[in-house]
Amino acid sequence: MPIISLDPRVTRLEIPEEQGLEPIQPNEYFETYEVFHQAKSGDKHIHVGSVHAPSAEMAFLFAKEQYGRRSKSYNIWIVRSSDITSIMSEDADIFATAPEKTYREAGGYKVREKINAFRKQHGSTQQSS
């Protein structure tokens, strides 16, 4: 006797009461692709998640609905997850000293005090505007 359900869709599936259980094979849900979403023209693409798909085209079709069904969208990029290069967290210290390099920053150059001292010592030669 197939399952009779409160859900008429389920009843129509005619599910036998005793079903075999065939395991899902490794990789049966395909590869993963990363999804980058651009909300409107002029915006950056932002990583929003990933999809399982058998090909990049399919990944696009899936991503369009999983990541673009609610908000505004202008474009979506799809990249195979395994094509993305990144580092292990233990190597994140390669970035550690970057914020200290103040010679790269506008804020690292402060000459106002020097100018003021100079003007105090020599007097201004020009009318300040």
Add this chain to the structure above:
Amino acid sequence: MEALSSLHKEAIREFLYKMADDQLILGHRNSEWTGLGPLLEEDIAFSSMAQDKLGHALALYTILHEHLGEKDPDTIAFTRNERELRCCHLVEYPIGGYDFSLTRHFLFDTAEHLRFEMLAGSAFEPLAQVARKIKGEIKYHVLHAQTWMKQLGSATEESKARMQSALNETMPLALGIFEASPFEAELAEHNIFAGEHELRNRWLEVIAPTVADAGLVLPDIDALTPAYGGRQGYHTEYLQPLLTEMTEVFRIDPTVEW
């Protein structure tokens, strides 16, 4: 829109009903896959398209209500019996396997895409507006359908065989989409719609190369008997049970808000 002559009005009414009923019934059918699809991602995509179809039905029933004096969309959709519906047989069939549902989706949505492309220039402005608005939605549906047809049509022996037999099964049903209405001349004359025959020709031009690309064989169209009758209110055994199920809650009290 200036006052419509009564014949003219009847022609548009009939035209809108059949299109809207197709969308309602197929949207309803396709919603049955929600939560039961072959892959979570596809489940989501297919559900969106089913929602779109219901949205299209709603837009068309709204035109009927606002421009042709028909009842409100909920009453139209949830209180008629099968004899009053004008959908084609293709949309009535149960969802079957994913091979059947995908093939139906491919054949129907390709026709829908071309139909609304034609209607974007219709002289009946409310319809032209809807057609222009949903153009992008249907473009996605067709892309989705074509991609699946191509991938499954050329994958394994099993998938090829399944898709081919689904195509053989759905083709005569799909031809039923183009069953001529008594008002073809009227609609063409007033530049409302160029006609089912014209649409059918355009459709064949599009599906033939896709089917070939997918590695499948298009059945010999001339040898098939199209499943006609739906446009006149004669339906398959599946429609009335579908309606009875769909309206089960609504019918408890059709006069109140749910």
Add this chain to the structure above:
Amino acid sequence: MYGGGYIYDKSSPAEQHQDDPAKLAEFEAKIDRGEKIEPHDWMPRDYRKQLIRMIEQHAHSEIIGALPEGTWITRAPGFRRKLALMAKVQDEVGHGQLLYNAAETLGKPREEMINDLLSGKSKYSNVFNYPAKTWGDTAVIAWLIDAAAIVNQVTNSKGSYGPYCRALERICQEESFHLKYGHDTVVYLATGTPTQRAMVQEALTRWWPPIMHFFGPPDKVSVHTEKLMRWKVKLASNDDMRQQFLNMYVPKIWELGLTLPDPNLRKNDETGQWEYTEPDWDEFFRVINGEGPCNAERLAVRNAAEENGRWVRRALMKPVGQYTQPLC
């Protein structure tokens, strides 16, 4: 939907591992600073294991949770409800997708998770083992089960694992639509005809015990729980979340003139706590162990869905055995 508040947990102290003390200290300091843990960070084995178990159960709850509400997907009355219910159930499937991806970043493939669901090795939220008998049940589920799930998910979104928090952020946004839709549907029924009102009252009465079960039994104070709290895997006690839920929603139920089947339910103004009849926890465990009214059907349907989709997936499967997992 459904954070499935209660994490089914059968781990024993013997399963727990000794981790490198220096790395562990660094890890805990990072969590103390309020920083998130990312997939490639070092993490204690128990942390990984607990998170996989929790996120996986949450994901299962979403896709199994699509079934009781799906029961009425072909019968929703009117366009507005029909579209909304379809969109809601679709969102739940979407939540499952996001959560399986989050769990996968910890190294367990989606295929294995589904296999564990189908074999009964991995659990899902107990509430979905109850039937949605009428349209009123879908209204109550969409409002109150989703409300309970939101309490749980908002709490969990402050956890320590980056991918889970990000998934929950998106999920919580969608849940606010579910909650509004559910409340709207309940209000229309409760303020409608006597038939409509009776429909929603009966559904509420049916669903109250599973709702009280939702967050799980009072936590046992254990070294294990304490550790999960420290690691921000568990963020609030089951009782705290239950109190939060009662405080937010019981007044909203009562304002509709609906009644709840617990004569002892009241807020103690002195303590600020809700008092209630302790739910039947024996039943809760019976249902978890497979004896609920719908356990067998839910798994059979999920299994049938996988079975029916198998030829589609096998057709497009690549022969390469390389497993890829979502990045973050």
